[in-house]
Structures are given as structure tokens and as C-alpha cells.
Amino acid sequence: MPGVSSFRSKLVRAALGALAGLLAGFTALAVAELVAGLVRPAAGPVTVVGGAVIDRTPAAVKDFAIRTFGENDKVVLQLGILAVLALIAIALGILALSHRRAGAAGVLLFGLVGATAALSRPDSTGIGDVLPSIAGALVGAFALYILVFRAVSAPDPADGVRVDGAGGWSRRGFLTAAGVTAVAATSAGALGRFFTGRQGQGAVASRESLVLPKPASPAPAVPAGVQLKVPGITVFTTPNRDFYRVDTALTVPRVDAGTWQLRIHGKGVTRPRTYTFDQLLTRPLIERDITLTCVSNEVGGPYVGNARWLGVPLADLLREAGVRTPSQGGTADQLVARSVDGMTLGSPVEDVMDGRDAMLAVGMSGEPLPFDHGFPVRMLVPGLYGYVSACKWITDIELTTFDAYDPYWVKRGWARRAPIKTQCRIDTPKPFARPAAGTVTVAGVAWAQRRGITRVQIRVDDGPWQDADLAAQAGTDTWRQWSYRWDATPGGHTLTVRATDGTGRIQTEQRTRTIPDGASGWHGVFVTVT
Ligand SMILES: Nc1nc2c(c(=O)[nH]1)N[C@H]1C(S)=C(S)[C@@H](COP(=O)(O)O)O[C@H]1N2
Numbered sequence: 001m002p003g004v005s006s007f008r009s010k011l012v013r014a015a016l017g018a019l020a021g022l023l024a025g026f027t028a029l030a031v032a033e034l035v036a037g038l039v040r041p042a043a044g045p046v047t048v049v050g051g052a053v054i055d056r057t058p059a060a061v062k063d064f065a066i067r068t069f070g071e072n073d074k075v076v077l078q079l080g081i082l083a084v085l086a087l088i089a090i091a092l093g094i095l096a097l098s099h100r101r102a103g104a105a106g107v108l109l110f111g112l113v114g115a116t117a118a119l120s121r122p123d124s125t126g127i128g129d130v131l132p133s134i135a136g137a138l139v140g141a142f143a144l145y146i147l148v149f150r151a152v153s154a155p156d157p158a159d160g161v162r163v164d165g166a167g168g169w170s171r172r173g174f175l176t177a178a179g180v181t182a183v184a185a186t187s188a189g190a191l192g193r194f195f196t197g198r199q200g201q202g203a204v205a206s207r208e209s210l211v212l213p214k215p216a217s218p219a220p221a222v223p224a225g226v227q228l229k230v231p232g233i234t235v236f237t238t239p240n241r242d243f244y245r246v247d248t249a250l251t252v253p254r255v256d257a258g259t260w261q262l263r264i265h266g267k268g269v270t271r272p273r274t275y276t277f278d279q280l281l282t283r284p285l286i287e288r289d290i291t292l293t294c295v296s297n298e299v300g301g302p303y304v305g306n307a308r309w310l311g312v313p314l315a316d317l318l319r320e321a322g323v324r325t326p327s328q329g330g331t332a333d334q335l336v337a338r339s340v341d342g343m344t345l346g347s348p349v350e351d352v353m354d355g356r357d358a359m360l361a362v363g364m365s366g367e368p369l370p371f372d373h374g375f376p377v378r379m380l381v382p383g384l385y386g387y388v389s390a391c392k393w394i395t396d397i398e399l400t401t402f403d404a405y406d407p408y409w410v411k412r413g414w415a416r417r418a419p420i421k422t423q424c425r426i427d428t429p430k431p432f433a434r435p436a437a438g439t440v441t442v443a444g445v446a447w448a449q450r451r452g453i454t455r456v457q458i459r460v461d462d463g464p465w466q467d468a469d470l471a472a473q474a475g476t477d478t479w480r481q482w483s484y485r486w487d488a489t490p491g492g493h494t495l496t497v498r499a500t501d502g503t504g505r506i507q508t509e510q511r512t513r514t515i516p517d518g519a520s521g522w523h524g525v526f527v528t529v530t
């Protein structure tokens, strides 16, 4: 049956092309990884293309990704990019069987995409950033050319294995070339990883050798009763390793504190200055318990955490630079913080200098900032969502106006100004829990940074609002725990909770989305009492 056998041989041929394409793509990425490891890890093609995708993703899609994949959103994105690249590599490999040059040119084209993305990144350090993509593409294209040549070349008389009568290919020759390519590429990739790891070693060493100074102004003693002894309730001070992480960084910046600098400049700055890390540390430090909240936190969501921060009061630095608030006749109303990875966040100058504990933090709950949370220095402004205040890996502060400049998230549809909304969360019982009838302790946390929490109320189904017991309040900038002893009766029940802030205002019932300035509405959980 010639039809069947020629179909089979076509299939085998296509499979070989696909394999050649995949191997060439893998080689391209591995070589790029090696060069990135030598030049600059953040300039690797997957990182720069991923970064470009993140920056161009519509806010709603990004919100969906954060909601669906949580803190794994970046892993999902990178796997997605690799899957797309694999499909393209397979297509190019099959194309190359008949049009070898075109296939190789296709690989080069992807190198150009990577190189363009690298140059367009806000943290690009120049033309050298194209090297990983270009080198990877050149070697990948060459690999494809050779592999396909092996796959379709005339049979090697020495091995004599022929499947396809027309044109033919040498199975052994191809498999040898494929094997050599796979081994070489894997080694290149591994070596790249090794160099990447080594590049961060200066930063790691600078963090490990850092001894944090004692604060000139220690945190006020936390009252004994801030932590309720209720199983399942959020802990008052979030351990650093459990602290939520939200950022756009595909590779966490590893900044060496020894070479780090912070520049303060811009509108109304009469004495621009640049600080080194050591200069910051010699200043009087403050230590404060502050609850940080992400604007992407859904009602009842996890993107909120409380830590004991150690840092330099930011208002002092600004005053020394000559900055005045708008209410004192200053010309700048927006402070734009910029990170080493090119992120920009804008805070109202008025808020930063109104006496609240806005700071450049260097310590987080007793240790230097973890790399994930902004080592060596990050900004914090109590009462403002993270995206308008909490710049990690900060390196530049520019005084400007809200009219003149929109930072990263504002360009993408989020509000210019975003004070944290009063929120309350039920930690226990969990949604759809099945507690036994009798006394059930309902408990959780409430927060309204700057205003504090003065009351939390619980409603069972459509019943009356009942006051919950409040834990001690550490300060107005931290969350506050609460609990309520509920006499639970069998059946399905909805528990709803709402908080009142220090101004006497009850948290609004009106549900809004997280975009543009944070979710509002009451948190409720449904449980079935057995
Ligand atoms: N450089 C940089 N800083 C950043 C961000 C970022 O993407 N890049 N994200 C901000 C947002 S949206 C929040 S909510 C906080 C989160 O800080 P955390 O990851 O330490 O919890 O960091 C802020 N600072």
C-alpha cells in the first residue's frame, strides 16, 4: 500500500522537522541564557518578552491573572511564553525541511523580537541588552540549519538505514547531531544559570553582612492583647516568608547595598542629593508597625500584611532637599519613586510630609528587607495602597506634579490617588466550613490605615448587627483583630462583617471592583452548621 507508507514516511519526516525545530529553539534559549548570565540576567529573552507582555496586558486581564493564579501568575506567564515558542519552533522546523533558509531566518526573526523587547525595557542598560537574544538566535538558526540538513540529506552510505526512498535521510546521522545539540544546549543553559547565580552574590553578601542599626525611635510597645487566641485567625505580625508579594518583576532584582544609590531631585528641590546606603544608615531611624495593602486585594482577599518596619523618615530627607508641601506653597504635588527595574509609583507630597510615618525602609520585622520585598531600600507611606507608595528596590525620587506625569499603574487605568479603604475580613470559619452547632468563634482582621478601627459588627443571615469583641489596637496604621462568639444553629448561614473606622464612618456596603482605586463592600462567608 504505497499510500500508507508514503503517508507514514511524511509523518516521520514531519516529526523529524518538529524535533529539529524544538531542539533549535531550546538551543537558542540556552545560549541566550548563557550570554544573559554573563552580561545581565534581566536581559534574557524570556524575561524581557515577559516583561513587555506584562506591561501591555490590559488591567482587567492582569487583575484576572492575579485573581486566578495568585502569586504564581509570573510562572504561568513564563510557561505560556515557552509553550508559544515551542509551537513556533515546531512550525519553523517543519518549514525548514523544505525551505531551510526560511526556517533559519524565522529563528533569527525571533531573535530580533527578543532584542527589541530588551531595548524597550525601562531598566535596559543599553545596546548590550540585545546580546542574549541575538547570540541565541544566531546559534539557534545555525542549529536548525545543520539538523535539518542532517534530516533530509542524502543517505549516509555507512549506516545504510533509509526509510524514505525519495531524497532520503540518515536516521543515525540525524540522531547523533540531535543528541550532540541537546547535550551542548543543556550544558550552555546550566552554565548560564550558574553565572546568573554568581551575579547576585555581591548583593547576597551585602545583605548577609548587614547589621541593622538600632532605631532612634523604636516602635511603640504593642499591647499584649493584639493577638487573639483563636485558631485560624491571621497572625498580627506577618512572618516575612508569608508576606504577600505583588510586583511586575520576572527576575527579582538583586541589588548590592554597597553600590546602591538614591537620588532626590525635581521640581522645588533646591538641594538635590544622592545618598549611599551607608549614609542612610547613619541617620536616625524609626521603627513602626504598619499594615501594607494591595489595591488588587478583593474583599476578603489575601494581599494585606503587617510588619515591623525600620527606616529613615522620608519627610526629613525631603525637607533637607528643600521640598515644601503644596499647602506650604510648594510647587510639586507628586513624588515619583523609581525602582532599579524601571517601575514608577506616585504619591501625594502632602501625604508623605503630613507627619505620618512615611519612610525609606531598610528593615522588615527584625531583618534586612528580603530581596522579594525590596532590598536594600523600599518606600512605605502608611494609609496608601502599595501601588501609589511602596516602591521596592527604589533608586530615584523625583518631585513633579500629577498633571505632568502619570506613573506605571496610572497609565494603565488605575487612580492617581488611592488611600486605603476601610476593610474587614472573616478569617474563621472558612467559606463553606461545616462547624458543629453550639458556640462558634467567628474572627478576623479589620483595617483602615491612618484612621484606625473602632468597631466591628457581625450579622447572621438577615439578623441584626451585633458588636464583635475588638482586640487591642496597636496603632491606627495597623490592622486590628476581632472575634465574635456565635451561638450557631443547624443549617446554612451567611455571616457578614463590617467595620467602623476612627472617623466614625461605617465601611460602605457598595461592592466595587479593585480597579481603579480598590475594592469596597462587606465580606461574607457561607457556612453549614451541622
Ligand atoms: N519596584 C516595584 N515596587 C513595587 C511594585 C512593583 O511592581 N515594582 N508593586 C507595588 C505594589 S502594587 C504593592 S501592593 C507593593 C507590594 O509589596 P510587597 O510585595 O512587599 O508585599 O509593592 C509595590 N512596590
Ligand SMILES: [Mo]
Residues within 6 Å of the ligand: 246, 293, 294, 295, 296, 385, 386, 387
Ligand atoms: Mo498592589
